[in-house]
Amino acid sequence: MLSLVFIKTVYAMISTWLVFYLSMINMVKEAHIIALLWSSSTFIGGVLGIYVNRRLEKKYFVILLFIAAIFFVFLEEMHLYPNEAEVIILIICCGIAFGGPYAIMNTSIPILLSERPDIKQYPGAKAAIISAMEGYSLLFLGTTLIFVPAVGVFDVHWVACIYCVIAASILIR
Numbered sequence: 001m002l003s004l005v006f007i008k009t010v011y012a013m014i015s016t017w018l019v020f021y022l023s024m025i026n027m028v029k030e031a032h033i034i035a036l037l038w039s040s041s042t043f044i045g046g047v048l049g050i051y052v053n054r055r056l057e058k059k060y061f062v063i064l065l066f067i068a069a070i071f072f073v074f075l076e077e078m079h080l081y082p083n084e085a086e087v088i089i090l091i092i093c094c095g096i097a098f099g100g101p102y103a104i105m106n107t108s109i110p111i112l113l114s115e116r117p118d119i120k121q122y123p124g125a126k127a128a129i130i131s132a133m134e135g136y137s138l139l140f141l142g143t144t145l146i147f148v149p150a151v152g153v154f155d156v157h158w159v160a161c162i163y164c165v166i167a168a169s170i171l172i173r
Helices: 002-024 028-052 058-079 084-114 125-151 153-172
Strands: none
Touching: 002 028, 002 058, 002 084, 002 125, 002 153, 028 058, 028 084, 058 084, 058 153, 084 125, 125 153
16 A cells, blocks of 8 residues: 555656646646646556556566656656657656556555455445545645655656655565
């Protein structure tokens, strides 16, 4: 569950800060389209992830989170020499790599937890589990969004990279 919190935070953080970040590197005209590409590519990554990882194997999540972390490192360097085509390609690739773990874990973890025999006997358990996970994720996201300006808007992708590595490391154990 802790891994999911980091993953949900990365998605919300990038969705929240991407337009501002792109406007800071003089890509104001393209900012909204690129932000839409982030959301669309994560959706595509989630759909592809369902077909590739039907057994919900952790190694799939770990590999893709490390790949997404690498793309976040490349995105981090974009503020030095912004190039529209490179940013678009990196956002799409990063979104696809990140989308599989994000979409599958976001839906499968609450369902798997709610099917445990010790939880299944309680009528509102599934709603309580999902609410607790969402609340914890939003709390963590809120503290991260307070922390990001202190790090610097140009370093927001480093935070996403680190969170992806932490999420993957949690899944490895």
